[in-house]
Amino acid sequence: MASVVIYTRQFCGYCSAAKKLLDAKGVAFEEHDATYSPDLRQAMIARSNGGTTFPQIFINDTHIGGCDDLHALDRAGKLDAMLAA
Template identity: 60%
Template structure:
């Protein structure tokens, strides 16, 4: 079951990136829909990613609403700290 998070989730990815896969799997386990933007070979999308993230050039770059979360490790850390669901706008279970 996929739920719509109150915040729009966007992930900039590149092919064959295990960190990208891990981040998307975490969101999928939570049932959260997200928009994946493959930016590695699209100069315009890569420039957009770098600008939105304040210079972040590694993959993935994750945004929840207007908040730049960072990468996969940052997303996992938010989840482990119990802060991710609130940021996503999900109800506590």
């Protein structure tokens, strides 16, 4: 199973939707809540090459993007293969 890391913040509907999709697929993920952590937010921005919106998602250290990007991969039939790698 792939390593999945998701940077989130509290009260974020997109974060909830992304986590819901991952949960529905039975994928374990490491969540970093950056709500009250400027340092964690800066680490997220650096790791994602400038991504400032939430969530920011990584699969096997590859930056996927946000919730819309995750769902687009799923609709295109590409997400399951990435998660299985």
